[in-house]
Amino acid sequence: MTGVPEKTTVQETDVQETDVKAFETSRDYAHPPELMFRLFTEPEHLARWFGPVGFTVEEARTNLKTGGAWRIVMRSPEGNQHRVTGVYEEVSPPVRVVFSWAWESEDGSLGHVSRVTIAFASTDSGCRMSLRHENLADDEARAGHGRGWTSSLESIDAYLETL
Amino acid sequence: MDRLSSAYSALADPTRRAILADLTGGPKSFTELAAPYEMSKPAVVKHLRVLENAGLVARDGAKARPRYRVDPKGFDDPRRWIEEQARFWAEALDRLDAYANEIATQKGGSS
Numbered sequence: 001m002t003g004v005p006e007k008t009t010v011q012e013t014d015v016q017e018t019d020v021k022a023f024e025t026s027r028d029y030a031h032p033p034e035l036m037f038r039l040f041t042e043p044e045h046l047a048r049w050f051g052p053v054g055f056t057v058e059e060a061r062t063n064l065k066t067g068g069a070w071r072i073v074m075r076s077p078e079g080n081q082h083r084v085t086g087v088y089e090e091v092s093p094p095v096r097v098v099f100s101w102a103w104e105s106e107d108g109s110l111g112h113v114s115r116v117t118i119a120f121a122s123t124d125s126g127c128r129m130s131l132r133h134e135n136l137a138d139d140e141a142r143a144g145h146g147r148g149w150t151s152s153l154e155s156i157d158a159y160l161e162t163l
Numbered sequence: 164m165d166r167l168s169s170a171y172s173a174l175a176d177p178t179r180r181a182i183l184a185d186l187t188g189g190p191k192s193f194t195e196l197a198a199p200y201e202m203s204k205p206a207v208v209k210h211l212r213v214l215e216n217a218g219l220v221a222r223d224g225a226k227a228r229p230r231y232r233v234d235p236k237g238f239d240d241p242r243r244w245i246e247e248q249a250r251f252w253a254e255a256l257d258r259l260d261a262y263a264n265e266i267a268t269q270k271g272g273s274s
Contacts, residue, residue, distance in 0.1 A: 021174075021241075023249045027256060031267050039263055049262040052254035112167045112244065131256075133248050135171050135241065 173217035
């Protein structure tokens with residue numbers, strides 16, 4: 001026995017609801033970063049958990065290298081297909097993976113492009129995963145840069161909260 | 164370009180973010196808005212047009228002397244997008260918790 005605890009501790013998510021630029025959350029796992037990194041990046045594992053409750057993954061593909069594409073096809077409980085795809089921008093197992101993210105519409109065209117960063121830090125009991133899902137303007141999404149433009153939006157976010 | 168992408172494109176420019184930040188203090192005339200910038204008036208007009216087209220800024224008052232203000236409605240789409248992604252991840256990560264424990268238990272049992 002390796003003595004893996006049966007329960008994973010979930011630190012409740014810190015959702016920035018009024019923020020217009022990014023969603024951030026973190027969770028603690030009683031598992032090493034190596035395992036969690038694989039669950040986030042390997043198709044056979046993604047197929048088992050990716051998507052909201054009741055969704056099934058019909059197809060998962062990952063070309064896990066910088067510039068490699070990924071695509072996941074899901075089916076909702078109502079029977080609708082949902083497809084999401086992107087390109088890996090950084091693949092640094094087991095510490096960090098960064099990829100673009102866009103929902104595919106019926107005709108195959110891509111919706112708004114965003115970026116997901118998932119990072120793992122070792123902890124005494126396993127690891128802490130931090131997830132950031134940020135928006136990109138179209139031109140930045142194409143250019144594949146733009147880290148940072150979001151930071152000066154804080155004052156606007158604060159203002160919107162007061163309305 | 165869809166509305167959401169227009170909004171994020173509009174927000175991607177530092178001058179336009181500065182204009183938005185200025186407007187959070189309250190509505191301003193074009194002259195008041197343009198004063199802090201060294202760029203030409205047509206350049207300011209162009210930025211305002213991008214913000215208006217993205218639905219982030221609205222115009223009140225007479226056509227010849229408009230006053231510009233932040234339009235909160237323009238931020239609804241970006242905000243909704245974030246909320247939808249937040250829901251997606253919250254549910255997926257709950258499923259991942261269960262799956263990770265299952266996998267770890269299997270590994271633990273087989274070693």
